[in-house]
Amino acid sequence: xxxxxxxVACSAEGAALCYRTICLEGAAVxxxxxxxxxxxxxxxxxxxxxxxxxxxxxxxxxxxxxSAEKLARTGTDFLICPDNTIHCAFxxxxxxxxxxxxxxxxxxxxxxxxQNYRRLALLGTRYTMEGPVYPAKLAAAGIAHAVPTPExxxxxxxxxxxxxxxxxxxxxxxxxFLEVIGRLKAMGCDAVVxxxxxIPLLVTGGELIPAHARFHAHPxxxxxxxxxxxxxxxxxxxxxxxQSVNGLMGFHQNMHKSYRQRLRFPL
Numbered sequence: 001x002x003x004x005x006x007x008v009a010c011s012a013e014g015a016a017l018c019y020r021t022i023c024l025e026g027a028a029v030x031x032x033x034x035x036x037x038x039x040x041x042x043x044x045x046x047x048x049x050x051x052x053x054x055x056x057x058x059x060x061x062x063x064x065x066x067s068a069e070k071l072a073r074t075g076t077d078f079l080i081c082p083d084n085t086i087h088c089a090f091x092x093x094x095x096x097x098x099x100x101x102x103x104x105x106x107x108x109x110x111x112x113x114x115q116n117y118r119r120l121a122l123l124g125t126r127y128t129m130e131g132p133v134y135p136a137k138l139a140a141a142g143i144a145h146a147v148p149t150p151e152x153x154x155x156x157x158x159x160x161x162x163x164x165x166x167x168x169x170x171x172x173x174x175x176x177f178l179e180v181i182g183r184l185k186a187m188g189c190d191a192v193v194x195x196x197x198x199i200p201l202l203v204t205g206g207e208l209i210p211a212h213a214r215f216h217a218h219p220x221x222x223x224x225x226x227x228x229x230x231x232x233x234x235x236x237x238x239x240x241x242x243q244s245v246n247g248l249m250g251f252h253q254n255m256h257k258s259y260r261q262r263l264r265f266p267l
Contacts, residue, residue: 002036006076006099008067009042010083011165014197018082039074041067045165048086052127061092072098082197085127105133108193109141117191119144121184123177124195126157134195146189148180156180164198177203 005022009015019040026035043063051059064086068079079101081087087104094101112120122134122145129147138145148156159173177199181192194200 002030003077004037004039004075006068006071006074006079007038007040008064008071008079008081009040010048010081010086011045011197012042013165013167013201014082015040015042017197017201018080039071039076041070043067052085057089058092060086060089064089064093065096068093068097068099078102084133084195084197085125085131087133088127088131090133105137108134108195109137109143112138112143112191113141115191117143119146119189119191121145121181121187121189121192122147122195123156123180123192123199125160126153128195129153129156134193145193146184146187148184152180160196160198164196164202167201169202174202 007015007018009018019038022038023035027033030036043066047063048060051057051063064081071079076099079097079099081101081104084104090101090103108120120138120143122129128134130153134145147153155176159176162168163170163173181203184192194203
């Protein structure tokens with residue numbers, strides 16, 4: 001039996017990609033044209049950013065919980081959030097949540113460890129690159145990480161907030177991302193975390209090293225594929241064990257792979 005998925009959305013592009021990938025990949029698990037029941041709720045991105053700019057993470061948590069409560073009333077079995085930045089408020093959300101969640105960063109760490117990657121390059125908003133969530137979760141898994149320089153972080157954040165969240169994807173911005181990724185590779189990183197749901201819409205994978213396992217950045221339903229000799233997981237962000245989701249079964253287990261896509265392996 002499949003599970004009813006609740007999407008706690010934040011940005012339009014990321015939420016749309018999350019929903020679309022669940023539906024498209026559902027067929028691989030459930031059969032032609034099939035996908036699990038999905039409900040989504042989102043407050044305006046402006047509401048989230050107002051809290052984030054004020055360093056009001058309790059306000060962010062309250063918005064997430066507001067969505068969670070609405071989704072619980074629709075009958076959802078578990079919740080996912082295709083946004084890395086607001087996971088900074090996750091510890092304020094989880095104890096009060098009416099439904100269990102998949103945690104975006106824990107599953108990146110789980111998958112990186114499973115693949116024996118030791119040093120990850122981390123890209124995302126400045127709150128993701130400079131915040132505590134990734135360092136803590138990766139360190140707990142015994143995985144090192146590196147972030148871009150302050151100047152690079154500022155430029156990456158600007159591209160995300162002024163371009164990617166509005167569906168604007170330019171060759172200039174792609175070139176910049178690849179330049180930063182290349183420099184971090186030269187520093188010894190063996191995989192890159194595309195730690196913003198919109199980045200995989202710009203950095204699609206073909207621009208990186210030819211043979212790589214593809215991993216993006218948000219929750220969906222994942223499966224393995226062989227594409228021209230390249231191994232990948234075709235959705236985004238998850239690698240949960242059965243125990244980590246309190247024994248929920250069915251399509252929920254297949255969702256585990258989706259957080260893995262937040263990674264691009266190898267560099």
